[in-house]
Amino acid sequence: MIAPVPKLLPKLLIVEDDVGLCSQYRWAFPSCEVVFAHTRLQALAVAQKERPAVAIMDLGLPPDPDGVSEGFATLDSLARQAPNTKVIVATSHGDRAHALRAVAAGAYDFCEKPIDIGMLGTIVERSLRLRTLEDENRRLSDTPAPSPIKNIVTSDPGMLKVCRDIEKLAAANVSALLLGESGTGKEALARALHDLGPRARQPFIAINCGAIPEALLESELFGHERGAFTGAVKQTLGKIELANKGTLFLDEIGDLPHTLQVKLLRFLQDQRVERIGGRQPIQVDVRVVSATNQPLQDQVDGGRFRGDLFYRLNPVTLRIPPLRERRGDTLLLARHFLARFAQEFGRPVRGFAEDAMAALAAHPWPGNIRELENRVKRAVLMSEGRLVSAADLELAPGQEDMTAYDLRTARARAERDVVQRALARSDGTLATAARLLGISRPTLYALLEAHGLTADGADAPGTDKSCAEDAAAQDAVSPNTGWNR
Numbered sequence: 001m002i003a004p005v006p007k008l009l010p011k012l013l014i015v016e017d018d019v020g021l022c023s024q025y026r027w028a029f030p031s032c033e034v035v036f037a038h039t040r041l042q043a044l045a046v047a048q049k050e051r052p053a054v055a056i057m058d059l060g061l062p063p064d065p066d067g068v069s070e071g072f073a074t075l076d077s078l079a080r081q082a083p084n085t086k087v088i089v090a091t092s093h094g095d096r097a098h099a100l101r102a103v104a105a106g107a108y109d110f111c112e113k114p115i116d117i118g119m120l121g122t123i124v125e126r127s128l129r130l131r132t133l134e135d136e137n138r139r140l141s142d143t144p145a146p147s148p149i150k151n152i153v154t155s156d157p158g159m160l161k162v163c164r165d166i167e168k169l170a171a172a173n174v175s176a177l178l179l180g181e182s183g184t185g186k187e188a189l190a191r192a193l194h195d196l197g198p199r200a201r202q203p204f205i206a207i208n209c210g211a212i213p214e215a216l217l218e219s220e221l222f223g224h225e226r227g228a229f230t231g232a233v234k235q236t237l238g239k240i241e242l243a244n245k246g247t248l249f250l251d252e253i254g255d256l257p258h259t260l261q262v263k264l265l266r267f268l269q270d271q272r273v274e275r276i277g278g279r280q281p282i283q284v285d286v287r288v289v290s291a292t293n294q295p296l297q298d299q300v301d302g303g304r305f306r307g308d309l310f311y312r313l314n315p316v317t318l319r320i321p322p323l324r325e326r327r328g329d330t331l332l333l334a335r336h337f338l339a340r341f342a343q344e345f346g347r348p349v350r351g352f353a354e355d356a357m358a359a360l361a362a363h364p365w366p367g368n369i370r371e372l373e374n375r376v377k378r379a380v381l382m383s384e385g386r387l388v389s390a391a392d393l394e395l396a397p398g399q400e401d402m403t404a405y406d407l408r409t410a411r412a413r414a415e416r417d418v419v420q421r422a423l424a425r426s427d428g429t430l431a432t433a434a435r436l437l438g439i440s441r442p443t444l445y446a447l448l449e450a451h452g453l454t455a456d457g458a459d460a461p462g463t464d465k466s467c468a469e470d471a472a473a474q475d476a477v478s479p480n481t482g483w484n485r
Contacts, residue, residue, distance in 0.1 A: 009033040010128055013052035013085070015043045015074060017062055021115075025056070028117050029124065038062070040074040047082045053131045054086045054124055056111075059098060068098055072105065079106040083348040083386060084134065086127035090115065106386055150195065153336045156326035162189070162318055168258045169316055170196035175268070176292040177253075177313050180320030183368030186291040187251060189320065193289055194247040202246030207239045210255030218260055219276055221265075228277025240273050244284045252303065253313065254294035288313065323365040323372065327337045330360050333369060337376040338388065349379075350386045355397040359390035416451045419444075421454070 012032035014025045019037070026034050035050050037043040039062060047055070055078065059071030071089075078087055088109040091099045098109040108127050111120045149163045169176060170193050179185045187206060194204045212220055223238030240248060250256070256264065267273050268288065272281040290313050299305035323330060334352065342349045352360070357378075365371055379392035390397045419437065426432035434444040448454070 004245050010054070010123065010131075011035060011050050011052040011247075013037065013043070013046055013050065013055040015055060015057040015061065017058065017060075017065060017089075024117075028121065032124070032128075040070060042268060044081055047078060047085060051082065051410045052085055053392045054079045054088065054089045054108075054126070055082075056120070058090045060250060062296055072102070072194070075102060075105055075107060079386065083350055084131070086131055087353070088120070088123055088127065100230045105453055131275055149189070149192045152185060152192070153333050154326060154329050155332055156321070156329050158321045159326050159329065163192075165318055167196060169193060169318075171198065173198075173287055174315045175288045175290070175313055176315070177296075177317045178289065178295060178320060179296075179317060180291070181322045181368055183370030184320045184322055185369055186320060187249065189318070190249045190291060194249075194287075199246050199287060203243050204247050204249065205239050205243035206249040206251060210252035214257045214260075217257065218263070221260070222263065222273050223275040225275050225277035228275070233275070235275075238273065238275065240267060240286060241282060241284060243286045245286075245324055245326075247287045247289060250288065250290040252292055252294075252318075253290040254292040254296055254299060256305075258304075258306070261306045261309050265306065265312060268309070268312045270436045290314075321471070323368045329359060330363075330365065330372065333372055334360055334376055337373050338380060341377050341380040345381060347380050347383070349383050349384055349388060351388070353387040353389045355390040356388050356393055356395075359393060359395035363395055413452075416449070419447050419451060419453065 010032050012029055012034050014020050014022060014034060015037045016025070018124075022036050025036075032054075035046055035052065037046045043055075043057070046052075057071065057074060057078075059068040059075075060066060061070040061074060064070040075089065077089060087106065089099065089102040089107045090112040090113055091102070091110055092113055095112075098462070099112070102110055108130075109123050111123060125225075149166060152159075152163060154160060166189055168220065176190075176193060180186050180190055190206070191204055194200060209217065209219060219236070219238065221238050221240055223236050223241055224232050226232055226235050271285060272283055274281055278330060296305055296310055296314075300307045300310050323333075331352075338349060338351070341347070360372075367374075375393045375395070378394070379388045383389070383392045419433075422433040422436045423430075425436060430441055430444055434441045439447075
C-alpha cells in the first residue's frame with residue numbers, strides 16, 4: 001500500500017523579538033508551517049530561504065524596539081526581496097498613522113496590539129487565499145499560448161485571424177504584402193511566415209527600404225563587383241543573394257525609389273540578379289515578403305509606385321490591425337511587457353494601478369506596440385512602488401467607461417440594436433418585426449416603450465435614453481423577450 005503524500009502547509013513568517021509572543025503565534029496557526037525571525041537580517045534570510053506566503057511583522061524591532069524605523073526598513077527590504085509575500089503589520093493600539101503608512105509602503109494589512117488572535121486569523125486566511133489566486137494567475141499567464149506565432153501576444157479576434165492566415169500561408173511559396181501602421185509587428189509576422197514554412201532553416205534577411213539612402217540602397221539589395229564605383233574595394237553580395245533559398249523581407253517597400261522599382265520587378269519576374277558592375281546574371285531562389293504603412297494602391301493611382309510591381313508583390317495581402325482596434329490587447333500586452341522587464345531588470349514591480357489601467361485603455365497608441373513596449377519599459381525602471389502609475393507611464397490619467405463591463409447594459413444595448421434592425425427589415429410592420437424577433441406583438445410594444453423607440457426604429461420624440469436607463473427599463477419587460485435575468 002502506497003502511503004499518501006503529506007499535504008504541504010503554507011509557510012507563515014513571524015518577525016517578532018518578543019519570545020513569549022512567538023510561542024503564542026506558534027499554536028495559533030496550526031494550518032501553517034510557522035517560521036520565526038527576530039531581526040531584519042534574520043527576516044531577509046528566512047524569507048529568501050523559505051519563501052513564505054504570508055508574514056506577520058512587528059514594527060518595533062531591534063535595535064529600535066521602541067520606535068518604528070527598523071520595522072519600516074524591514075518592510076521595505078521584504079517588499080523588494082519577496083514581493084509576493086503578503087505582509088501583515090502589527091502596530092500599537094491607536095497608532096493608526098503608522099498602520100496606514102505601512103499599507104502605503106506595501107503591507108497587505110495591519111492588526112493592532114494587543115493581538116486579537118481571531119481577527120488576525122481571519123486576515124491571515126484571507127491573505128493566503130489571495131496569494132493562492134495570484135500564484136494561479138501567474139502560472140496561467142506564464143503558460144505559453146497555443147499560438148504558433150512566436151512573439152505575438154493577442155486575444156483579439158482580428159489579430160488571431162491574421163495569425164491563422166500566417167500559418168496557412170507559411171507553406172506556400174508565394175510573395176506576401178503586410179499592410180499596417182508602424183509598430184504593429186509586421187517584421188515579427190514576416191519572420192513567422194519564414195519560420196513556419198519549408199525555408200525555416202535558410203536565411204531570413206530583412207532590409208528597411210526607407211532607412212538607407214538611395215545611393216546605397218541598390219548596392220545593399222543587389223551587391224557590387226570590385227571596382228564598380230569609387231570605394232568598391234572588394235566584391236560584395238547583396239541582400240537578395242544572401243537570402244538565397246530563404247526569405248527576403250522588404251520593410252517600408254513604399255519608400256523604394258522609382259529607379260529601383262524597375263530593377264526589383266525584373267528580379268521578381270525571373271529570380272535573377274546582376275551585381276553593380278557585373279555582367280553575369282545570377283540565379284537565386286528567394287521568397288519575398290514586403291511590408292508598408294503607406295496606402296500603396298493610392299501611390300499606384302498617383303503614379304508614385306509601379307502598378308506591375310505592386311501586383312507582383314501582393315498575390316496575398318494581410319492587413320494588420322493597429323493596437324487601438326485590438327480589443328483587450330493593450331492591457332494584455334502591457335502585463336506581458338511588465339512581467340518581462342521586471343524580471344530582466346530585477347525590479348519589484350507587480351502590476352498596474354487603477355489610474356494606469358484607465359490611462360492604458362484611453363490612450364490612442366499612435367506608435368502601436370512599439371510605443372507601448374517603450375512606455376512600460378521606462379515605467380518599470382522608474383517606478384518607486386510595486387504598482388505602475390499613469391505618471392510612471394507618462395500618460396494622462398484616463399477615465400475608463402465602467403459601463404462597458406455591466407452585463408445588463410450590454411444586453412440592453414444589444415436588444416435595442418436587434419429590435420431596430422428587425423423594424424428596418426420589416427419596413428416598420430410590427431407584426432413582421434415581432435415574427436422576425438420570435439416574440440409576440442405585446443412584447444414588442446413593451447420593448448419599444450422600454451427603449452424609447454417608434455415603429456420605424458427611430459427614437460421616440462422627447463426621449464434621450466442612455467443604455468444604462470434602457471437596462472433599468474428592461475426589468476418591466478416580459479421575460480419572453482429572450483433574456484434570462
